[in-house]
Amino acid sequence: MKELEDKILSEGEVYPGNILKVGSFLNHQLDVDFLMKMGKEISELFEAAGITKILTIEASGIAIAVPAGYFLHVPVIFAKKGQAKNLSGQTYSTKVKSFTHGNLYDVAVSKEYLKSTDTVLLIDDFLANGNALNGLIDLVNQAGASLAGAAIAIEKGFQGGGDALRNKGIRVESLAIVDNMDNNTVVFRS
Amino acid sequence: MKELEDKILSEGEVYPGNILKVGSFLNHQLDVDFLMKMGKEISELFEAAGITKILTIEASGIAIAVPAGYFLHVPVIFAKKGQAKNLSGQTYSTKVKSFTHGNLYDVAVSKEYLKSTDTVLLIDDFLANGNALNGLIDLVNQAGASLAGAAIAIEKGFQGGGDALRNKGIRVESLAIVDNMDNNTVVFRS
Numbered sequence A, B: 001m002k003e004l005e006d007k008i009l010s011e012g013e014v015y016p017g018n019i020l021k022v023g024s025f026l027n028h029q030l031d032v033d034f035l036m037k038m039g040k041e042i043s044e045l046f047e048a049a050g051i052t053k054i055l056t057i058e059a060s061g062i063a064i065a066v067p068a069g070y071f072l073h074v075p076v077i078f079a080k081k082g083q084a085k086n087l088s089g090q091t092y093s094t095k096v097k098s099f100t101h102g103n104l105y106d107v108a109v110s111k112e113y114l115k116s117t118d119t120v121l122l123i124d125d126f127l128a129n130g131n132a133l134n135g136l137i138d139l140v141n142q143a144g145a146s147l148a149g150a151a152i153a154i155e156k157g158f159q160g161g162g163d164a165l166r167n168k169g170i171r172v173e174s175l176a177i178v179d180n181m182d183n184n185t186v187v188f189r190s
Helices: A003-011 A032-045 A061-070 A131-143 A161-167 B004-012 B032-045 B059-072 B131-143 B159-167
Strands: A011-013 A019-021 A055-059 A076-081 A091-097 A102-110 A119-126 A146-156 A172-180 B013-015 B019-021 B051-059 B074-082 B091-097 B104-110 B121-127 B146-156 B171-181
Touching: A003 A032, A003 A055, A032 A061, A032 A076, A032 A146, A032 B059, A055 A061, A055 A131, A055 B059, A061 A119, A061 B032, A061 B059, A061 B131, A076 A131, A091 A131, A102 A131, A102 B131, A119 A131, A131 A146, A131 A161, A146 A161, A146 B032, A146 B059, A161 A172, B004 B013, B004 B032, B004 B146, B004 B171, B032 B171, B051 B131, B059 B074, B059 B121, B059 B146, B074 B131, B091 B131, B104 B131, B121 B131, B131 B146, B131 B159, B146 B159, B159 B171
Parallel strands: A055 A076, A055 A119, A119 A146, A146 A172, B051 B074, B051 B121, B121 B146, B146 B171
Antiparallel strands: A011 A019, A076 A102, A091 A102, B013 B019, B074 B104, B091 B104
Protein backbone atom coordinates (compact mmCIF):
# COMPACT_ATOMS: atom_id res chain seq x y z
CA MET A 1 0.00 0.00 0.00
CA LYS A 2 1.89 2.97 -1.38
CA GLU A 3 0.21 5.42 0.99
CA LEU A 4 1.38 3.46 4.04
CA GLU A 5 4.95 3.33 2.71
CA ASP A 6 4.87 7.10 2.19
CA LYS A 7 3.57 7.62 5.71
CA ILE A 8 6.31 5.39 7.19
CA LEU A 9 8.94 7.39 5.28
CA SER A 10 7.56 10.76 6.36
CA GLU A 11 6.52 9.97 9.97
CA GLY A 12 8.35 6.80 11.05
CA GLU A 13 11.44 6.91 13.26
CA VAL A 14 14.15 4.23 13.29
CA TYR A 15 15.78 3.41 16.65
CA PRO A 16 18.65 1.05 17.53
CA GLY A 17 17.61 -2.61 17.84
CA ASN A 18 15.50 -2.61 14.69
CA ILE A 19 12.75 -0.59 16.31
CA LEU A 20 10.51 1.34 13.92
CA LYS A 21 8.30 3.84 15.72
CA VAL A 22 5.08 4.89 14.06
CA GLY A 23 3.48 6.38 17.14
CA SER A 24 2.17 9.39 15.23
CA PHE A 25 -0.46 7.37 13.36
CA LEU A 26 -0.48 3.65 14.21
CA ASN A 27 0.30 2.69 17.77
CA HIS A 28 0.01 5.59 20.16
CA GLN A 29 -1.65 8.42 18.33
CA LEU A 30 -4.07 7.00 15.75
CA ASP A 31 -4.78 8.65 12.40
CA VAL A 32 -8.36 7.41 12.16
CA ASP A 33 -9.02 8.36 8.55
CA PHE A 34 -5.87 6.49 7.59
CA LEU A 35 -6.85 3.47 9.72
CA MET A 36 -10.15 3.38 7.81
CA LYS A 37 -8.22 3.26 4.52
CA MET A 38 -6.10 0.37 5.80
CA GLY A 39 -9.23 -1.42 7.01
CA LYS A 40 -10.80 -1.02 3.57
CA GLU A 41 -7.68 -2.33 1.85
CA ILE A 42 -7.65 -5.39 4.13
CA SER A 43 -11.35 -6.01 3.50
CA GLU A 44 -10.75 -5.98 -0.25
CA LEU A 45 -7.84 -8.44 0.04
CA PHE A 46 -9.96 -10.90 2.02
CA GLU A 47 -13.49 -10.22 0.71
CA ALA A 48 -13.68 -13.62 -1.04
CA ALA A 49 -12.31 -15.61 1.91
CA GLY A 50 -15.59 -16.12 3.76
CA ILE A 51 -14.35 -14.47 6.96
CA THR A 52 -16.74 -14.79 9.91
CA LYS A 53 -14.50 -13.31 12.60
CA ILE A 54 -11.41 -11.16 13.00
CA LEU A 55 -8.97 -12.04 15.78
CA THR A 56 -6.42 -9.49 16.98
CA ILE A 57 -4.43 -8.87 20.15
CA GLU A 58 -4.62 -5.92 22.50
CA ALA A 59 -3.85 -3.07 22.27
CA SER A 60 -2.67 -1.57 18.95
CA GLY A 61 -4.18 -4.35 16.84
CA ILE A 62 -7.67 -3.22 17.86
CA ALA A 63 -7.24 0.08 16.05
CA ILE A 64 -6.84 -1.65 12.65
CA ALA A 65 -9.13 -4.60 13.34
CA VAL A 66 -12.16 -2.39 14.06
CA PRO A 67 -12.08 -0.62 10.65
CA ALA A 68 -11.44 -3.96 8.88
CA GLY A 69 -14.38 -5.50 10.76
CA TYR A 70 -16.53 -2.55 9.72
CA PHE A 71 -15.83 -3.11 6.01
CA LEU A 72 -16.01 -6.93 6.24
CA HIS A 73 -19.16 -6.75 8.42
CA VAL A 74 -17.85 -9.26 10.96
CA PRO A 75 -17.18 -9.07 14.71
CA VAL A 76 -13.67 -8.54 16.06
CA ILE A 77 -12.28 -10.47 19.04
CA PHE A 78 -9.22 -9.13 20.76
CA ALA A 79 -7.13 -11.67 22.63
CA LYS A 80 -6.22 -10.46 26.11
CA LYS A 81 -2.72 -10.33 27.52
CA GLY A 82 -1.91 -11.44 31.04
CA GLN A 83 -3.98 -13.58 33.27
CA ALA A 84 -7.21 -12.15 31.90
CA LYS A 85 -9.02 -12.24 35.25
CA ASN A 86 -11.99 -10.58 33.68
CA LEU A 87 -12.63 -13.19 31.01
CA SER A 88 -15.66 -15.14 32.12
CA GLY A 89 -15.85 -18.88 31.66
CA GLN A 90 -13.37 -21.04 29.84
CA THR A 91 -10.57 -19.75 27.65
CA TYR A 92 -8.06 -20.89 25.09
CA SER A 93 -4.63 -19.59 26.08
CA THR A 94 -1.06 -19.63 24.87
CA LYS A 95 2.26 -17.96 25.60
CA VAL A 96 3.86 -15.26 23.45
CA LYS A 97 7.32 -13.72 23.62
CA SER A 98 7.34 -9.92 23.23
CA PHE A 99 9.83 -8.58 20.70
CA THR A 100 9.72 -5.07 22.14
CA HIS A 101 9.85 -5.92 25.83
CA GLY A 102 11.63 -9.31 25.81
CA ASN A 103 9.26 -10.95 28.30
CA LEU A 104 6.91 -13.94 27.95
CA TYR A 105 3.19 -13.26 28.41
CA ASP A 106 -0.08 -15.19 28.34
CA VAL A 107 -2.65 -14.50 25.66
CA ALA A 108 -6.21 -15.72 26.07
CA VAL A 109 -9.51 -15.73 24.28
CA SER A 110 -12.88 -16.83 25.59
CA LYS A 111 -14.17 -20.12 24.17
CA GLU A 112 -17.56 -18.45 23.89
CA TYR A 113 -16.51 -16.23 20.99
CA LEU A 114 -14.07 -18.36 18.96
CA LYS A 115 -15.85 -21.40 17.53
CA SER A 116 -14.97 -24.35 15.31
CA THR A 117 -17.43 -22.98 12.73
CA ASP A 118 -15.51 -19.69 12.39
CA THR A 119 -13.29 -18.69 9.49
CA VAL A 120 -10.78 -16.35 11.07
CA LEU A 121 -8.72 -13.44 9.76
CA LEU A 122 -5.84 -12.45 12.05
CA ILE A 123 -4.94 -8.76 12.18
CA ASP A 124 -2.03 -7.00 13.84
CA ASP A 125 -0.14 -3.74 13.49
CA PHE A 126 3.36 -5.27 13.33
CA LEU A 127 4.86 -8.59 12.23
CA ALA A 128 8.52 -9.18 13.14
CA ASN A 129 9.53 -12.63 14.36
CA GLY A 130 5.94 -13.80 14.14
CA ASN A 131 5.60 -14.59 17.84
CA ALA A 132 2.28 -12.83 18.35
CA LEU A 133 0.85 -14.25 15.12
CA ASN A 134 1.96 -17.77 16.03
CA GLY A 135 0.21 -17.34 19.36
CA LEU A 136 -3.02 -16.29 17.64
CA ILE A 137 -2.72 -19.23 15.21
CA ASP A 138 -2.39 -21.53 18.22
CA LEU A 139 -5.65 -20.10 19.64
CA VAL A 140 -7.41 -20.62 16.28
CA ASN A 141 -6.16 -24.22 16.16
CA GLN A 142 -7.24 -24.89 19.75
CA ALA A 143 -10.74 -23.73 18.80
CA GLY A 144 -10.73 -25.96 15.72
CA ALA A 145 -11.59 -22.90 13.60
CA SER A 146 -10.45 -22.32 10.01
CA LEU A 147 -7.64 -19.85 9.39
CA ALA A 148 -8.11 -17.62 6.33
CA GLY A 149 -4.82 -15.80 6.82
CA ALA A 150 -3.31 -12.75 8.42
CA ALA A 151 -3.40 -9.05 7.54
CA ILE A 152 -0.63 -6.90 8.94
CA ALA A 153 0.03 -3.19 8.67
CA ILE A 154 3.84 -3.25 8.80
CA GLU A 155 5.97 -6.38 8.38
CA LYS A 156 9.65 -6.24 9.19
CA GLY A 157 10.59 -8.67 6.44
CA PHE A 158 14.22 -8.99 7.53
CA GLN A 159 13.15 -10.64 10.78
CA GLY A 160 11.69 -13.56 8.87
CA GLY A 161 8.44 -14.19 10.73
CA GLY A 162 6.20 -13.43 7.75
CA ASP A 163 8.11 -15.56 5.24
CA ALA A 164 8.27 -18.49 7.70
CA LEU A 165 4.47 -18.41 7.89
CA ARG A 166 4.12 -18.11 4.09
CA ASN A 167 6.42 -21.12 3.72
CA LYS A 168 3.97 -23.08 5.86
CA GLY A 169 1.21 -22.19 3.39
CA ILE A 170 -0.41 -19.47 5.50
CA ARG A 171 -1.65 -16.44 3.60
CA VAL A 172 0.04 -13.35 5.04
CA GLU A 173 -0.84 -9.96 3.52
CA SER A 174 1.23 -7.06 4.80
CA LEU A 175 0.34 -3.55 3.68
CA ALA A 176 4.03 -2.57 3.84
CA ILE A 177 7.08 -4.84 4.12
CA VAL A 178 10.31 -3.28 5.37
CA ASP A 179 13.22 -5.40 4.12
CA ASN A 180 16.00 -3.30 5.52
CA MET A 181 16.38 -0.37 7.88
CA ASP A 182 20.13 -0.19 8.36
CA ASN A 183 21.66 3.29 8.65
CA ASN A 184 18.23 4.77 9.46
CA THR A 185 17.10 4.15 5.87
CA VAL A 186 13.88 2.24 5.37
CA VAL A 187 13.86 0.00 2.27
CA PHE A 188 10.56 -1.62 1.25
CA ARG A 189 10.09 -4.98 -0.51
CA SER A 190 8.94 -4.35 -4.07
CA MET B 1 -28.90 5.44 24.29
CA LYS B 2 -31.83 3.05 24.29
CA GLU B 3 -30.11 0.58 21.96
CA LEU B 4 -27.16 0.21 24.35
CA GLU B 5 -29.49 -0.36 27.31
CA ASP B 6 -31.31 -3.06 25.34
CA LYS B 7 -28.01 -4.69 24.45
CA ILE B 8 -26.85 -4.68 28.09
CA LEU B 9 -30.15 -6.29 29.11
CA SER B 10 -29.99 -8.97 26.43
CA GLU B 11 -26.23 -9.73 26.41
CA GLY B 12 -24.76 -8.42 29.68
CA GLU B 13 -23.95 -10.74 32.59
CA VAL B 14 -23.88 -9.64 36.22
CA TYR B 15 -21.24 -11.21 38.51
CA PRO B 16 -20.60 -10.85 42.24
CA GLY B 17 -18.61 -7.73 43.18
CA ASN B 18 -20.60 -5.39 40.93
CA ILE B 19 -19.00 -6.77 37.78
CA LEU B 20 -21.00 -6.30 34.60
CA LYS B 21 -19.61 -8.35 31.70
CA VAL B 22 -20.32 -7.17 28.20
CA GLY B 23 -17.66 -9.27 26.50
CA SER B 24 -19.98 -10.23 23.66
CA PHE B 25 -19.94 -6.73 22.13
CA LEU B 26 -17.81 -4.20 24.03
CA ASN B 27 -14.65 -5.45 25.65
CA HIS B 28 -13.58 -8.81 24.33
CA GLN B 29 -15.65 -9.53 21.25
CA LEU B 30 -16.50 -6.27 19.51
CA ASP B 31 -19.74 -5.68 17.65
CA VAL B 32 -18.25 -3.26 15.14
CA ASP B 33 -21.51 -2.00 13.61
CA PHE B 34 -22.72 -1.22 17.10
CA LEU B 35 -19.44 0.50 18.02
CA MET B 36 -19.91 2.71 14.96
CA LYS B 37 -23.37 3.70 16.22
CA MET B 38 -21.94 4.56 19.64
CA GLY B 39 -19.15 6.56 17.97
CA LYS B 40 -21.71 8.50 15.95
CA GLU B 41 -23.80 9.22 19.06
CA ILE B 42 -20.71 10.51 20.89
CA SER B 43 -19.73 12.68 17.92
CA GLU B 44 -23.20 14.27 17.91
CA LEU B 45 -23.04 14.99 21.64
CA PHE B 46 -19.70 16.75 21.30
CA GLU B 47 -19.86 18.16 17.76
CA ALA B 48 -20.04 21.77 19.00
CA ALA B 49 -17.25 21.40 21.55
CA GLY B 50 -14.32 22.13 19.21
CA ILE B 51 -12.61 18.81 19.92
CA THR B 52 -9.12 18.51 18.40
CA LYS B 53 -8.13 15.19 19.98
CA ILE B 54 -9.63 12.15 21.65
CA LEU B 55 -7.75 10.59 24.56
CA THR B 56 -8.53 7.05 25.68
CA ILE B 57 -6.71 4.29 27.52
CA GLU B 58 -5.69 0.87 26.23
CA ALA B 59 -7.21 -1.56 25.48
CA SER B 60 -11.04 -1.57 25.31
CA GLY B 61 -11.31 2.22 25.09
CA ILE B 62 -9.66 2.12 21.66
CA ALA B 63 -12.60 0.23 20.17
CA ILE B 64 -15.01 3.11 20.91
CA ALA B 65 -12.54 5.95 20.46
CA VAL B 66 -11.69 4.98 16.86
CA PRO B 67 -15.32 5.22 15.63
CA ALA B 68 -15.84 8.48 17.56
CA GLY B 69 -12.63 9.86 16.02
CA TYR B 70 -13.89 8.84 12.60
CA PHE B 71 -17.12 10.83 12.98
CA LEU B 72 -15.45 13.82 14.70
CA HIS B 73 -12.55 13.77 12.19
CA VAL B 74 -9.89 14.02 14.88
CA PRO B 75 -6.94 11.81 15.89
CA VAL B 76 -7.17 9.44 18.83
CA ILE B 77 -4.38 9.00 21.37
CA PHE B 78 -4.43 5.95 23.59
CA ALA B 79 -2.59 6.28 26.88
CA LYS B 80 -0.36 3.28 27.55
CA LYS B 81 -0.38 1.19 30.68
CA GLY B 82 2.76 0.03 32.39
CA GLN B 83 6.22 1.41 31.96
CA ALA B 84 5.62 2.14 28.28
CA LYS B 85 9.17 1.27 27.21
CA ASN B 86 8.21 1.82 23.63
CA LEU B 87 7.10 5.42 23.99
CA SER B 88 9.83 7.54 22.48
CA GLY B 89 10.85 10.79 24.08
CA GLN B 90 9.22 12.47 27.02
CA THR B 91 5.91 11.48 28.53
CA TYR B 92 3.26 12.70 30.90
CA SER B 93 2.45 9.94 33.35
CA THR B 94 0.19 9.23 36.29
CA LYS B 95 -0.94 6.31 38.46
CA VAL B 96 -4.34 4.63 38.21
CA LYS B 97 -5.95 2.03 40.47
CA SER B 98 -7.69 -0.77 38.59
CA PHE B 99 -11.24 -1.51 39.74
CA THR B 100 -11.25 -4.97 38.12
CA HIS B 101 -7.78 -6.12 39.13
CA GLY B 102 -7.17 -4.12 42.31
CA ASN B 103 -3.60 -3.15 41.42
CA LEU B 104 -1.99 0.26 40.80
CA TYR B 105 -0.58 0.89 37.34
CA ASP B 106 1.22 3.65 35.45
CA VAL B 107 -0.48 5.36 32.53
CA ALA B 108 1.55 7.45 30.12
CA VAL B 109 1.14 9.55 27.02
CA SER B 110 3.85 11.05 24.84
CA LYS B 111 4.27 14.82 25.13
CA GLU B 112 4.57 14.88 21.37
CA TYR B 113 0.89 14.16 20.80
CA LEU B 114 -0.90 15.91 23.67
CA LYS B 115 -0.40 19.68 23.40
CA SER B 116 -1.53 22.76 25.31
CA THR B 117 -3.41 23.86 22.17
CA ASP B 118 -5.58 20.70 22.18
CA THR B 119 -9.23 20.51 23.22
CA VAL B 120 -9.58 16.96 24.46
CA LEU B 121 -12.51 14.54 24.65
CA LEU B 122 -11.89 11.57 26.96
CA ILE B 123 -13.46 8.25 25.96
CA ASP B 124 -13.66 4.96 27.82
CA ASP B 125 -15.82 1.86 27.83
CA PHE B 126 -16.60 1.88 31.57
CA LEU B 127 -16.84 4.47 34.33
CA ALA B 128 -17.10 3.15 37.88
CA ASN B 129 -15.10 4.90 40.61
CA GLY B 130 -13.63 7.25 38.05
CA ASN B 131 -10.03 6.21 38.65
CA ALA B 132 -9.09 5.80 34.99
CA LEU B 133 -10.86 9.01 34.01
CA ASN B 134 -9.17 10.95 36.82
CA GLY B 135 -5.84 9.62 35.53
CA LEU B 136 -6.61 10.83 32.01
CA ILE B 137 -7.72 14.23 33.38
CA ASP B 138 -4.39 14.47 35.19
CA LEU B 139 -2.58 13.85 31.86
CA VAL B 140 -4.67 16.55 30.14
CA ASN B 141 -3.87 18.99 32.96
CA GLN B 142 -0.15 18.17 32.84
CA ALA B 143 -0.20 19.01 29.12
CA GLY B 144 -2.04 22.29 29.80
CA ALA B 145 -4.70 21.20 27.28
CA SER B 146 -8.41 22.07 27.50
CA LEU B 147 -10.82 19.38 28.65
CA ALA B 148 -14.12 19.29 26.73
CA GLY B 149 -15.50 16.38 28.76
CA ALA B 150 -15.78 12.63 28.79
CA ALA B 151 -17.87 10.18 26.79
CA ILE B 152 -18.42 6.77 28.32
CA ALA B 153 -20.25 3.72 27.04
CA ILE B 154 -21.43 2.30 30.39
CA GLU B 155 -21.36 4.18 33.68
CA LYS B 156 -21.97 2.31 36.92
CA GLY B 157 -23.78 5.22 38.53
CA PHE B 158 -23.98 3.60 41.95
CA GLN B 159 -20.18 3.71 42.28
CA GLY B 160 -20.26 7.50 42.18
CA GLY B 161 -17.29 8.29 39.95
CA GLY B 162 -19.37 9.97 37.25
CA ASP B 163 -21.40 12.17 39.59
CA ALA B 164 -18.26 13.22 41.48
CA LEU B 165 -16.81 14.49 38.19
CA ARG B 166 -20.09 16.22 37.24
CA ASN B 167 -20.09 17.94 40.64
CA LYS B 168 -16.66 19.35 39.77
CA GLY B 169 -18.18 20.86 36.61
CA ILE B 170 -16.81 18.29 34.18
CA ARG B 171 -19.15 17.28 31.37
CA VAL B 172 -19.62 13.51 31.52
CA GLU B 173 -21.89 11.90 28.91
CA SER B 174 -22.57 8.21 29.45
CA LEU B 175 -24.53 6.31 26.81
CA ALA B 176 -26.01 4.10 29.54
CA ILE B 177 -25.98 4.62 33.32
CA VAL B 178 -26.60 1.59 35.52
CA ASP B 179 -27.91 2.80 38.89
CA ASN B 180 -28.43 -0.59 40.44
CA MET B 181 -27.61 -4.19 39.66
CA ASP B 182 -28.54 -5.96 42.86
CA ASN B 183 -30.12 -9.41 42.53
CA ASN B 184 -28.79 -9.72 38.97
CA THR B 185 -31.27 -7.06 37.81
CA VAL B 186 -29.87 -4.11 35.89
CA VAL B 187 -31.71 -0.82 36.54
CA PHE B 188 -30.88 2.19 34.37
CA ARG B 189 -30.97 5.86 35.37
CA SER B 190 -33.84 7.53 33.56
